[in-house]
Amino acid sequence: MVVMILTYCYRIKPSAEQEATMCYTLERLRRHWNYCLGQRLDCLRITRCQIDRCSLISEPIGEIPAQVNYYTQQSALKETKKLFPDYKNIWSESQQVNLQRLNKAWERWLIPDKSGKRGGRPRFKKVGELRSFVYPRVNCQRAGAHLKNGILKLSKIGEMPIIMHRPIPDGFTLHTCTIVQKADGWYCCFVIQDETVPEPMPLDEIHSAVGVDVGLKEFLTTSDGKTVPIQQTYRKTQSHLVRQQRKLARKKAGSKRAEKQKNFIARIHQRIGRIRENFHYNTAHKLVKQYDLIAVEDLNIRGLARTRLSKSILDAAWGKFINILEAVAVKRGVRIVAVNPHGTSQNCSNCGVKVPKTLSVRLHECHICGITLDRDENAAINILNRALSVSEAGRSPVGLILPARGGLVSGLPAKRELPSREWVQLSLF
Ligand SMILES: [Zn+2]
Numbered sequence: 001m002v003v004m005i006l007t008y009c010y011r012i013k014p015s016a017e018q019e020a021t022m023c024y025t026l027e028r029l030r031r032h033w034n035y036c037l038g039q040r041l042d043c044l045r046i047t048r049c050q051i052d053r054c055s056l057i058s059e060p061i062g063e064i065p066a067q068v069n070y071y072t073q074q075s076a077l078k079e080t081k082k083l084f085p086d087y088k089n090i091w092s093e094s095q096q097v098n099l100q101r102l103n104k105a106w107e108r109w110l111i112p113d114k115s116g117k118r119g120g121r122p123r124f125k126k127v128g129e130l131r132s133f134v135y136p137r138v139n140c141q142r143a144g145a146h147l148k149n150g151i152l153k154l155s156k157i158g159e160m161p162i163i164m165h166r167p168i169p170d171g172f173t174l175h176t177c178t179i180v181q182k183a184d185g186w187y188c189c190f191v192i193q194d195e196t197v198p199e200p201m202p203l204d205e206i207h208s209a210v211g212v213d214v215g216l217k218e219f220l221t222t223s224d225g226k227t228v229p230i231q232q233t234y235r236k237t238q239s240h241l242v243r244q245q246r247k248l249a250r251k252k253a254g255s256k257r258a259e260k261q262k263n264f265i266a267r268i269h270q271r272i273g274r275i276r277e278n279f280h281y282n283t284a285h286k287l288v289k290q291y292d293l294i295a296v297e298d299l300n301i302r303g304l305a306r307t308r309l310s311k312s313i314l315d316a317a318w319g320k321f322i323n324i325l326e327a328v329a330v331k332r333g334v335r336i337v338a339v340n341p342h343g344t345s346q347n348c349s350n351c352g353v354k355v356p357k358t359l360s361v362r363l364h365e366c367h368i369c370g371i372t373l374d375r376d377e378n379a380a381i382n383i384l385n386r387a388l389s390v391s392e393a394g395r396s397p398v399g400l401i402l403p404a405r406g407g408l409v410s411g412l413p414a415k416r417e418l419p420s421r422e423w424v425q426l427s428l429f
Pocket of ligand 1: 352
């Protein structure tokens with residue numbers, strides 16, 4: 001079943017007292033996280049040893065501790081509340097979700113995923129590192145959180161105004177409510193779900209297709225030669241940030257002033273993030289409005305980010321942009337096709353011959369067919385062609401035959417399969 005899952009975040013205005021309660025809740029949950037993580041690590045340490053570390057003579061086994069997993073830890077919550085009555089003042093489902101989060105991090109660490117990758121070891125959290133807690137049910141019987149007429153009612157915390165800067169769309173059901181502490185105040189994020197996802201546009205109704213190449217000179221170049229300039233948000237504020245960091249270094253660690261300065265810096269980072277995200281959404285909407293099919297590169301951002309250009313690459317945040325583009329497109333039924341970017345900038349988009357060039361060469365000049373194009377535009381056309389071609393056996397997701405630029409050729413699609421997504425998720429602020 002296909003469902004659409006969205007996250008809508010709103011600012012909340014807790015009273016000073018409520019704010020204290022929420023900070024207190026976060027602190028208690030953090031301690032509980034650390035305790036439970038320690039319990040799991042101890043259990044692992046006592047019961048395992050590495051393959052090549054085994055003593056020859058004897059093996060002291062000692063008491064084998066009881067197994068520790070999510071279920072034992074959850075049932076131990078009762079005991080915790082007896083020993084530490086503080087925990088009675090925290091909504092029990094929030095405590096369970098806290099343990100579920102730990103369990104998830106734990107499994108990501110120990111159990112490899114389909115491609116054999118594993119996450120890092122879950123970490124102990126320092127003071128202030130846990131910044132959110134969850135009410136897993138909203139607006140139903142026995143739910144911990146209720147949203148009604150601009151008032152958010154949280155069990156164990158109280159009622160507080162919520163700023164509904166945009167309404168929750170019709171037909172969506174509220175699933176979870178996460179309370180987050182950010183640099184500029186408290187937010188509550190609702191995960192909302194709807195069963196009706198716009199069907200992707202039928203292949204024979206696709207009238208316009210575009211290839212998009214992302215780069216460092218221009219943020220993106222389309223196959224019809226349009227460009228969107230890059231926004232170096234981070235680069236622009238870098239000197240400002242450095243100055244403020246230096247100010248922080250001069251202040252006494254842990255003092256009130258240092259805290260204040262830290263918060264100031266966190267807000268700068270927040271602003272940079274928001275400007276960038278806004279730019280991504282605007283660009284994505286512009287593209288999605290104009291075209292029915294958008295071809296993008298399947299980028300290896302991590303690999304790229306390890307090079308010398310890393311700061312600029314991370315600043316442009318193409319990976320995030322492509323996620324946002326995908327999400328925006330799904331909402332409108334526009335198709336996104338990711339293609340293998342290998343050789344897209346080197347090959348000639350007109351005749352296919354390889355024209356080697358370094359990054360500094362901005363012009364594509366083909367010595368075979370004599371075409372001269374902007375380097376990025378050439379790559380964008382290649383990306384579009386790749387998305388549309390049927391020649392690449394098995395890899396081509398769309399079997400449409402379109403000319404490289406412009407209009408649609410009538411002709412039955414050879415293949416109708418698109419990699420179907422089971423669900424989509426995007427964050428809106
Ligand atoms: Zn050529």
